[in-house]
Amino acid sequence: MNTAASRMQIAFNYFLLVLVSIVAIYPLVGVLLASFYPPGPASQPTGFQLPPTFEWHNYVTAWTQGHFSSYSMTSVIVAVVMVPASVVLSILGGYAFATMRFRGANVIFYLFILGLIIPTEATIVPLYEDMKALGLLDTYWVLIILEVSGEVSFGIYWMRAAFMSAPRSLLEAARIDGASSWRTLWRILVPFAKPAILTLSVLTFADSWNEFFLALVFTTSRFTAPMGLASFQGRYTTNIALVSAGAVIVALPIVIVFIIFQRDFIRGMLTGAVKG
Amino acid sequence: MARVTYENVTKRFGEVTALRDFSLQIEDGEFVVLVGPSGSGKTTALRLIAGLEALTAGEIRVGDRVVNRLAPRDRDIAMVFQDYALYPQMTVYQNLAFGLKMRKMSKAEIDRRVHRAADMLDIGELLQRKPRALSGGQRQRVALGRALVREPQAFLMDEPLSNLDAKLRVQTRSEIKHLQKQVGTTTVYVTHDQVEAMTMGDRIAIMSEGVLEQVGEPRSVYEHPANVFVAGFIGSPAMSFARMNTERGDGGLVLSHGEIRLKATGDPGPLPSEVIVGVRPEHAWLWQDGQGLVGPLEGRVEFAEMLGKESMIGVGVSDGVTFVVHAGADSSIMVSDRVRFGVEPGRLYLFDPATDAALAVV
Amino acid sequence: MQQETEIAAAVAVGSRRRGRRKPEYLPGESRRIGYLYVAPAFIIYAAFNLYQLGQGVNISFYNWDGLTPGTWVGLANYREFFTDPSIRETYMHVLELMVFYALAPIAIGLSLAVMLSRIRIRGLTFFRMLLFLPMVITDIVTAVAWVWIYGSSANIPGHPEGPLNVVLKAVGLGRFIPTEGWLGNFHTALPAVGVFGMWGGFGFSLILFLAGIMKIPSSLYEAARVDGANAWHEFRAVTLPGLRYELQVVLVLSVIGTLGTFDEIYVLTSGGPGTETSVPAWQIWSRLFNTGQVGSAAALGLIMMVIVFAVTYTLNKLLERGAGD
Numbered sequence: 025m026n027t028a029a030s031r032m033q034i035a036f037n038y039f040l041l042v043l044v045s046i047v048a049i050y051p052l053v054g055v056l057l058a059s060f061y062p063p064g065p066a067s068q069p070t071g072f073q074l075p076p077t078f079e080w081h082n083y084v085t086a087w088t089q090g091h092f093s094s095y096s097m098t099s100v101i102v103a104v105v106m107v108p109a110s111v112v113l114s115i116l117g118g119y120a121f122a123t124m125r126f127r128g129a130n131v132i133f134y135l136f137i138l139g140l141i142i143p144t145e146a147t148i149v150p151l152y153e154d155m156k157a158l159g160l161l162d163t164y165w166v167l168i169i170l171e172v173s174g175e176v177s178f179g180i181y182w183m184r185a186a187f188m189s190a191p192r193s194l195l196e197a198a199r200i201d202g203a204s205s206w207r208t209l210w211r212i213l214v215p216f217a218k219p220a221i222l223t224l225s226v227l228t229f230a231d232s233w234n235e236f237f238l239a240l241v242f243t244t245s246r247f248t249a250p251m252g253l254a255s256f257q258g259r260y261t262t263n264i265a266l267v268s269a270g271a272v273i274v275a276l277p278i279v280i281v282f283i284i285f286q287r288d289f290i291r292g293m294l295t296g297a298v299k300g
Numbered sequence: 301m302a303r304v305t306y307e308n309v310t311k312r313f314g315e316v317t318a319l320r321d322f323s324l325q326i327e328d329g330e331f332v333v334l335v336g337p338s339g340s341g342k343t344t345a346l347r348l349i350a351g352l353e354a355l356t357a358g359e360i361r362v363g364d365r366v367v368n369r370l371a372p373r374d375r376d377i378a379m380v381f382q383d384y385a386l387y388p389q390m391t392v393y394q395n396l397a398f399g400l401k402m403r404k405m406s407k408a409e410i411d412r413r414v415h416r417a418a419d420m421l422d423i424g425e426l427l428q429r430k431p432r433a434l435s436g437g438q439r440q441r442v443a444l445g446r447a448l449v450r451e452p453q454a455f456l457m458d459e460p461l462s463n464l465d466a467k468l469r470v471q472t473r474s475e476i477k478h479l480q481k482q483v484g485t486t487t488v489y490v491t492h493d494q495v496e497a498m499t500m501g502d503r504i505a506i507m508s509e510g511v512l513e514q515v516g517e518p519r520s521v522y523e524h525p526a527n528v529f530v531a532g533f534i535g536s537p538a539m540s541f542a543r544m545n546t547e548r549g550d551g552g553l554v555l556s557h558g559e560i561r562l563k564a565t566g567d568p569g570p571l572p573s574e575v576i577v578g579v580r581p582e583h584a585w586l587w588q589d590g591q592g593l594v595g596p597l598e599g600r601v602e603f604a605e606m607l608g609k610e611s612m613i614g615v616g617v618s619d620g621v622t623f624v625v626h627a628g629a630d631s632s633i634m635v636s637d638r639v640r641f642g643v644e645p646g647r648l649y650l651f652d653p654a655t656d657a658a659l660a661v662v
Numbered sequence: 663m664q665q666e667t668e669i670a671a672a673v674a675v676g677s678r679r680r681g682r683r684k685p686e687y688l689p690g691e692s693r694r695i696g697y698l699y700v701a702p703a704f705i706i707y708a709a710f711n712l713y714q715l716g717q718g719v720n721i722s723f724y725n726w727d728g729l730t731p732g733t734w735v736g737l738a739n740y741r742e743f744f745t746d747p748s749i750r751e752t753y754m755h756v757l758e759l760m761v762f763y764a765l766a767p768i769a770i771g772l773s774l775a776v777m778l779s780r781i782r783i784r785g786l787t788f789f790r791m792l793l794f795l796p797m798v799i800t801d802i803v804t805a806v807a808w809v810w811i812y813g814s815s816a817n818i819p820g821h822p823e824g825p826l827n828v829v830l831k832a833v834g835l836g837r838f839i840p841t842e843g844w845l846g847n848f849h850t851a852l853p854a855v856g857v858f859g860m861w862g863g864f865g866f867s868l869i870l871f872l873a874g875i876m877k878i879p880s881s882l883y884e885a886a887r888v889d890g891a892n893a894w895h896e897f898r899a900v901t902l903p904g905l906r907y908e909l910q911v912v913l914v915l916s917v918i919g920t921l922g923t924f925d926e927i928y929v930l931t932s933g934g935p936g937t938e939t940s941v942p943a944w945q946i947w948s949r950l951f952n953t954g955q956v957g958s959a960a961a962l963g964l965i966m967m968v969i970v971f972a973v974t975y976t977l978n979k980l981l982e983r984g985a986g987d
Contacts, residue, residue, distance in 0.1 A: 051807035113703040126696030146967035150717035173710035193385035201399035202373035215389035371690020
């Protein structure tokens with residue numbers, strides 16, 4: 025990078041790096057540790073010492089009586105339907121914009137881009153009334169549909185960019201070979217764009233799992249995990265250990281996915297943001 | 301009959317005309333090379349046959365069938381791309397078989413064709429590999445193979461050798477030519493390299509800025525260029541040009557420029573008062589009496605390139621006029637020396653300065 | 663996170679030149695098939711997003727509690743933006759939060775990145791993972807963690823002290839702890855939320871800038887040094903211009919993101935104490951569900967959209983201009 029750094033400088037830098045990393049994860053580690061404390065206001069997780077004993081039954085309580093099993097299930101069901109649906113729709117749309125010519129393509133594309141800037145708050149009121157009228161309140165479907173409709177704008181933008189990065193000659197060879205548009209998409213372009221699709225899926229999953237506002241507005245009993253945690257926390261404000269257990273349950277899937285796919289995740293967040 | 305015909309084909313991209321009233325007939329089994337500098341329209345012409353671009357005017361026929369409106373897949377052509385365009389996630393076998401699968405050919409037939417092509421191209425051992433595990437030369441063969449298996453009416457090749465290193469290029473050149481003679485498929489080949497064109501083409505079509513300048517066998521294009529552009533493009537090192545005045549005197553044609561006077565052999569009839577004179581370096585020699593050369597011309601050496609078995613010497617004859625002259629390998633000519641040189645008789649090419657068209661050779 | 667990334671993408675697309683040519687079709691190319699591929703996504707998007715924009719405009723012209731029929735009030739709900747102080751207040755709060763959510767992470771991330779870029783860091787992947795966690799984990803979860811951090815026994819007997827108070831008490835600064843707790847005190851509530859946001863965003867900013875600095879060719883630094891530049895000059899002449907794009911991105915993302923703050927407000931303060939931490943999204947939700955001001959909520963939602971548009975546009979214009987070449 026620059027001129028050779030002294031050993032002191034190197035040590036200082038690592039010290040700094042470790043310091044900020046600790047700052048970043050301290051609240052999270054604190055909650056993790058707190059979740060093992062015996063429940064009840066008597067024990068006070070201070071965040072600076074290990075729990076006196078490792079009580080697993082906070083998790084059991086949260087899972088059963090706390091209903092986190094059903095909250096997690098709801099989130100899983102929504103994500104499992106929503107992510108493939110959203111990604112497939114984005115692949116189809118992105119493919120069309122990247123490789124095909126049709127009247128008004130530009131207009132339609134910009135309409136999608138508009139969706140990137142429309143905040144949920146702008147449409148939440150009419151959406152609520154619509155869903156009420158359709159009788160879809162408090163169902164899996166309302167969350168699935170709204171998350172998909174909210175995600176396709178970014179997905180189409182992302183996949184269009186990914187497909188446009190394929191060499192033109194590849195598509196031309198496929199045309200000459202006689203592949204139909206469907207075949208060209210699934211046999212040639214999709215394998216080519218696998219990393220981009222993976223990144224999109226991971227980001228979409230994260231958005232779905234982390235979605236709170238929609239769940240808050242549209243569900244009254246069929247809570248997703250974040251929604252469940254928020255209401256749980258409201259009910260058990262003093263039982264830190266128990267709430268922490270719930271928090272860990274909610275955080276676990278996304279943390280695991282992040283750790284496994286962190287390269288794609290981070291690349292997606294950085295390039296999606298930076299490259300535009 | 302697998303003729304390929306261009307009839308008054310014009311192609312415009314918005315305001316830019318890439319191809320202008322282009323007409324050319326390529327006979328069955330012929331290997332025709334479209335050659336020219338970048339922007340000459342040669343690649344556009346090729347892509348128009350393939351159907352990768354739509355033409356603005358005119359007609360293109362493949363085997364007597366007008367293909368203007370047909371999709372590429374229906375034109376019975378196969379193409380070899382400059383970057384090979386191999387499908388990265390498929391094995392070599394799958395790459396070769398893809399086009400055949402799309403045409404619903406039987407597995408047995410596909411297998412037969414793929415193996416036959418693999419044998420011809422000597423890539424049999426690579427069939428299970430993926431493109432990224434292949435060298436540039438191997439990928440190029442797979443690209444050729446993909447075209448071979450299709451057994452089309454015409455092969456279209458878009459600068460297939462330009463991504464290879466020089467040595468491989470020379471070797472592959474003859475292999476492609478040999479292959480084509482073997483299968484006998486009409487081939488349209490695009491390149492910017494005139495050496496490639498001269499060595500590979502049955503006929504070559506020289507193009508410049510969307511216009512067909514000349515088409516003919518390599519030998520005849522070399523010996524009888526139709527205009528200044530062709531004369532300067534074909535042949536390496538390139539022809540030297542000078543504007544000169546024509547006079548009648550000494551019982552024949554005299555070309556003069558400043559103090560230079562050249563007595564030409566032969567009499568080509570009426571000429572404009574000024575002509576462009578072209579001389580190929582291989583026909584210009586350092587002066588030696590008694591060789592029957594036309595000249596002598598005299599000038600100062602501007603540069604000297606030692607090429608092993610010969611040297612090329614740039615002689616500045618007068619203001620801005622330079623002739624490139626031949627010399628033996630043992631010549632000890634240096635820059636700034638004054639030298640004299642002459643031209644082989646019958647090797648002065650005369651062109652009309654107004655139209656650039658060839659007038660005569662004296 | 664989703665919203666912010668999306669906005670950055672929209673901005674990038676909008677700033678490209680627009681071609682307005684009729685499409686030139688290739689031989690044998692279908693002229694209609696594009697529509698088929700786009701249709702599924704477009705139908706869902708239009709039916710549950712675009713259509714609602716129009717509906718929202720309609721609803722915003724009414725006084726409506728969501729149950730009984732509403733009454734037409736024309737632009738009254740929009741006029742409220744100028745007359746009702748509580749609405750402007752939400753945007754003031756968001757503006758204050760931007761200092762914590764946008765400016766602070768940028769400043770911290772930038773300075774740290776400059777310092778850290780001087781050496782090659784081993785195990786960067788591991789540190790990067792840790793630093794990204796605050797942004798990746800569900801907001802509700804991280805907010806719950808900070809509820810614990812800010813925890814105070816002051817107003818709720820028996821409520822455990824959070825680590826912040828434990829530390830403050832241990833170093834003798836216990837008297838600074840507000841009696842109602844950090845999140846319950848009128849003066850400290852909003853900054854407390856701000857600190858949460860600062861913590862949430864600095865890691866992303868740091869990593870982004872670090873990656874950006876790595877991309878600056880070291881030859882530029884060497885040239886600067888040969889010209890006699892010291893560290894500060896290097897920063898101003900080489901680093902800052904080289905990070906132009908990253909700066910633009912983080913700024914736009916974090917500013918727009920702050921406008922939509924909601925999740926942490928719900929968990930940390932519920933908009934309180936009083937209305938000290940109310941933000942636009944909170945107010946919209948509150949008017950929709952708590953106070954039965956549905957028409958007003960719709961209007962506020964559309965106003966928020968216009969403000970987001972305007973801020974995005976202005977920020978980009980300003981940043982494009984400042985970029986120069």
